[in-house]
Amino acid sequence: MTGRGGCHYIISSGRKGRQMETRTDKPVIIVALDVEDGAAALDLAGSLVGKVPFFKVGSRLFTAEGPGMIGRIKKLGASVFLDLKYHDIPATVAGSVRAAAGLGIDMLTLHTMGGVEMMRAAAGAALEGAEMFGGRRPLLVGVTVLTSMSREDLSAIAPVGGSVRDLVLKLAGRAREAGLDGVVASVEEAAAIKERFGRDFIVVTPGIRPAGGEKGDQKRVATPAQAAEAGSDYLVIGRPIIKASSPPEAAAAILKELEQV
Numbered sequence: 489m490t491g492r493g494g495c496h497y498i499i500s501s502g503r504k505g506r507q508m509e510t511r512t513d514k515p516v517i518i519v520a521l522d523v524e525d526g527a528a529a530l531d532l533a534g535s536l537v538g539k540v541p542f543f544k545v546g547s548r549l550f551t552a553e554g555p556g557m558i559g560r561i562k563k564l565g566a567s568v569f570l571d572l573k574y575h576d577i578p579a580t581v582a583g584s585v586r587a588a589a590g591l592g593i594d595m596l597t598l599h600t601m602g603g604v605e606m607m608r609a610a611a612g613a614a615l616e617g618a619e620m621f622g623g624r625r626p627l628l629v630g631v632t633v634l635t636s637m638s639r640e641d642l643s644a645i646a647p648v649g650g651s652v653r654d655l656v657l658k659l660a661g662r663a664r665e666a667g668l669d670g671v672v673a674s675v676e677e678a679a680a681i682k683e684r685f686g687r688d689f690i691v692v693t694p695g696i697r698p699a700g701g702e703k704g705d706q707k708r709v710a711t712p713a714q715a716a717e718a719g720s721d722y723l724v725i726g727r728p729i730i731k732a733s734s735p736p737e738a739a740a741a742i743l744k745e746l747e748q749v
């Protein structure tokens with residue numbers, strides 16, 4: 489199996505703030521709670537929590553509901569990935585990451601294109617925020633090239649010398665240098681990232697589509713089994729689960745597919 493990672497996840501019990509870590513050699517599913525409001529998000533998370541240990545709060549839900557959402561999801565006994573993709577000057581991102589770490593989240597994103605100085609400031613601020621909160625430092629993962637972007641989309645913005653993979657590897661290298669825990673990339677680049685930066689450098693892959701599933705706006709997509717084979721540690725899955733007629737059944741089918749890898 490190429491690039492298999494050292495997969496792990498953290499589940500917070502939610503009771504008396506205790507945290508419990510469980511390890512697995514299968515990639516962990518993170519369901520993106522890309523729904524209209526907090527009530528819908530909590531219903532969805534509540535229906536999945538026995539199967540799915542991790543939920544992603546993105547800009548849509550966070551903007552609509554605010555930080556209170558984080559604690560409500562954690563009370564279900566799940567981990568929270570705050571996907572606000574910070575990209576600003578170093579001092580501003582450091583302040584945002586410190587505040588986010590203080591919310592008790594388990595993972596967050598920032599754009600690698602913000603530069604090494606910005607990412608370094610974020611890594612330091614995450615530690616400070618976690619110390620202030622008295623909890624664990626969240627995992628910091630850098631967004632490389634969005635899975636909704638193709639090489640043509642990139643070239644329409646700026647000249648791109650090599651392939652998307654070359655650019656992703658370069659950005660992943662800068663993230664590692666800055667002290668991030670890993671990156672967000674497509675399955676197409678996951679094995680190459682593991683090979684170059686090692687098993688412990690986390691790869692989070694969105695753009696997951698069960699065979700025959702609709703792509704939507706995603707361009708660089710792969711099935712859950714392909715993602716596992718490539719060594720992804722965490723699979724971020726939105727529409728294939730949240731738009732399914734039965735989200736728990738859709739999640740169970742994906743878990744079954746992963747069991748067979």
Ligand code: C5P
Pocket residue numbers: 520522546571631632633634635636672673694695696704706724725726727728
């Ligand atoms: O519905 P779908 O499975 O395409 O959702 C993917 C989720 O992953 C979305 O919430 C999107 O914001 C997020 N994401 C992504 N590409 C990245 C980083 C995050 O699609 N590079």
